[in-house]
Amino acid sequence: MKGFKEFLLRGNVVELAVAVVIGAAFTNIVNAFVKGVINPIVGVFGAKDLASYSSCLKGPCEVSATGEVTRGIFILWGSLLSAALQFLITAAVVYFFLIVPMNRLAAKRKSPAEVSAAAEAKDVQLLTEIRDALVTQQR
DSSP, X not given: OHHHHHHHHHTHHHHHHHHHHHHHHHXXXXXXXXXXXIHHHHHHHSOSSGGGOOEEEEEEEEEOTTSOEEEEEEEOHHXXXXXXXXXXXXXXXXXXXXXXXXXXXXXXXXOHHHHHHHHHHHHHHHHHHHHHHHHHHHO
16 A cells, blocks of 8 residues: 555656546547548548448448448458558657657756766866875875
C-alpha cells in the first residue's frame, strides 16, 4: 500500500491522465486529417473513402442498401488500411514533434550530478597543478 501511495503522490498518475486526454484529443485531429486530406488523395486513384475498399472472401457477396452484408463474407481491408495510416501519422507526429525536441532538450540540459562532476574534475586538475608547482619550487 505504501508503494501505491508513493506512486500516486509522485505525479505519474496525473501525467498519465493528462497524456490520455491529450491523446484522445489528438486522435480526433488525426482522424479529421485522414478523412479530409488522405482519403481525397487516395480518392484520386480510386474510391474517396478507404473504408469502401473490400474483397469478397466467400461469394457471391451481396450488400443491402443500408450497407449490411446479406450474403457472403467480406474482408474490409480498406478500414484496416485507414487505421494503419492513422497510426503511422500519429506515430510520426508524436516522434517528430514530441520525442525529438525532448531528446534535444535533454541533451542540452545536463543533470546537476554531471555539472558537479565536471566542476569537481576541474578542481582536482587545478589542485594537482598547484601541488606540482609547489613541489618543483621546493626542489
